[in-house]
Amino acid sequence: MKVLVIGGGGREHAICWALGRSARVTEVVCAPGNAGIAEGARGNGRPVRCAPVVVGDLAAMVAVVEAERPALTVVGPELPLSLGLVDELMRRGFRVFGPTQAAAQLETSKSFAKEFMRLHGIPTAGYAVCTSLDEVRQELPRFSVPVVVKADGLAAGKGVVICQTHLQAEQAAAEMFSGVLLGVTETYVVIEEFLDGEEVSFFALCDGKHAVALAAAQDHKRVGEGDSGPNTGGMGAYTGDGLLSAEMEQWLLKNVAQVVVDEMAIERTPFHGILFCGMMMVPGQNGTTQPMVLEFNTRFGDPETQAILMRLETDIVDLFEAAIDGSADRLEIRMRPGASVCVIAASGGYPGKYVSGLPIGGLDSVGDADVVVFHSGTAMKDGAIVTAGGRVLGVTAVSRAALPAGTSVLQDALGKAYAALGGISFEGMQYRRDIGWRALRDGL
Ligand code: AMP
Ligand code: GLY
Numbered sequence: 500m501k502v503l504v505i506g507g508g509g510r511e512h513a514i515c516w517a518l519g520r521s522a523r524v525t526e527v528v529c530a531p532g533n534a535g536i537a538e539g540a541r542g543n544g545r546p547v548r549c550a551p552v553v554v555g556d557l558a559a560m561v562a563v564v565e566a567e568r569p570a571l572t573v574v575g576p577e578l579p580l581s582l583g584l585v586d587e588l589m590r591r592g593f594r595v596f597g598p599t600q601a602a603a604q605l606e607t608s609k610s611f612a613k614e615f616m617r618l619h620g621i622p623t624a625g626y627a628v629c630t631s632l633d634e635v636r637q638e639l640p641r642f643s644v645p646v647v648v649k650a651d652g653l654a655a656g657k658g659v660v661i662c663q664t665h666l667q668a669e670q671a672a673a674e675m676f677s678g679v680l681l682g683v684t685e686t687y688v689v690i691e692e693f694l695d696g697e698e699v700s701f702f703a704l705c706d707g708k709h710a711v712a713l714a715a716a717q718d719h720k721r722v723g724e725g726d727s728g729p730n731t732g733g734m735g736a737y738t739g740d741g742l743l744s745a746e747m748e749q750w751l752l753k754n755v756a757q758v759v760v761d762e763m764a765i766e767r768t769p770f771h772g773i774l775f776c777g778m779m780m781v782p783g784q785n786g787t788t789q790p791m792v793l794e795f796n797t798r799f800g801d802p803e804t805q806a807i808l809m810r811l812e813t814d815i816v817d818l819f820e821a822a823i824d825g826s827a828d829r830l831e832i833r834m835r836p837g838a839s840v841c842v843i844a845a846s847g848g849y850p851g852k853y854v855s856g857l858p859i860g861g862l863d864s865v866g867d868a869d870v871v872v873f874h875s876g877t878a879m880k881d882g883a884i885v886t887a888g889g890r891v892l893g894v895t896a897v898s899r900a901a902l903p904a905g906t907s908v909l910q911d912a913l914g915k916a917y918a919a920l921g922g923i924s925f926e927g928m929q930y931r932r933d934i935g936w937r938a939l940r941d942g943l
Contacts, residue, residue: 517808533874571816575798599771616792845930
């Protein structure tokens with residue numbers, strides 16, 4: 500079958516790569532894709548035809564699907580979901596993986612998500628939804644510091660400010676209402692209780708009726724080692740057996756993901772697609788853990804997906820079809836045992852200002868079958884691959900199938916990823932050398 504993927508980052512490269520391994524797929528098209536997607540991951544992936552499109556342009560995305568007429572369309576990023584691409588394609592009779600605009604509100608509106616969680620008893624931080632600065636001033640005294648201020652809409656990781664004083668919180672809210680912070684004015688600002696704990700991303704595949712566990716991962720959002728410096732889209736992620744206990748995974752499925760699926764179905768906005776639960780594991784009494792939802796995303800994470808899909812053994816088309824057809828409960832999701840890791844190589848200066856168009860050396864130096872270099876922001880210039888974004892590459896490795904007893908599976912995957920990174924370079928390239936430090940500390 501022919502499959503079309505919407506998007507052009509590392510996540511979409513990993514999806515195209517997984518589709519390339521499917522026995523059922525004869526052709527993959529990616530719109531817009533990037534230079535690495537077009538080439539196919541070196542030594543370990545098929546080339547993919549890329550079709551130009553602007554991801555924010557609904558009519559243009561629909562036109563690409565109409566022109567290509569794929570048997571299946573997979574929507575990678577959140578922006579097309581927020582614009583109603585899935586709804587529009589379904590109206591035209593296409594099979595498409597991803598939630599409708601109404602269902603994607605779990606991600607696209609923080610106030611919607613918070614009210615939904617409160618109404619249906621999903622554990623989350625205490626909050627207030629405010630529509631004016633006066634309201635913010637009225638509500639703030641109920642919150643101790645630090646306090647979290649969040650813009651309602653999509654903000655590419657820039658819509659959350661952790662404030663040490665109420666005055667700072669007022670200022671952050673004022674900048675969100677006025678548009679100074681994000682370039683768009685917010686109608687709603689959410690004030691939220693600060694939670695202290697460890698973050699875990701839990702991914703469930705949902706088919707409108709059932710939620711099934713796909714994987715858990717941990718992202719590294721800060722640019723600097725030791726989780727210092729400003730937030731980014733994600734500087735690295737890992738996944739592995741034992742990141743969540745079987746009991747915790749069941750708890751999250753039953754008390755978070757399945758509740759979302761059940762209640763969205765009752766509301767007649769059934770949720771089909773990936774539910775990405777951003778969790779904070781808050782230490783409770785007597786050594787217990789209280790998982791709290793920080794946010795929902797309604798799509799695969801980037802860079803979590805690069806790491807997760809390298810371990811996926813089930814045909815990815817089976818996952819997509821089960822989510823569309825309502826048969827996820829009959830799906831067996833098999834993951835390669837062990838661990839995997841994705842380390843992002845970013846442009847110098849990212850997440851601030853950076854230059855693009857720099858040649859990337861050493862892409863051919865990677866000869867390990869357990870390593871794939873996924874491209875996040877690259878382009879082809881004069882026959883060479885150059886940088887074209889803040890996040891440039893996601894060097895992804897999976898631990899060896901058979902390891903000597905006592906070897907850390909995560910350490911093994913990390914060793915492979917960092918060895919591959921050592922052979923790759925571009926001017927100003929930066930990457931974190933401590934991806935997975937928490938899990939290593941915990942003995943994964
Ligand atoms: P979000 O977009 O809601 O996931 O927030 C982005 C990041 O801000 C999260 O990954 C957390 O690191 C942090 N964050 C968000 N909400 C809270 C909270 N209530 N308490 C502590 N940290 C938070
Ligand atoms: N890695 C975080 C995200 O995809 O939102």
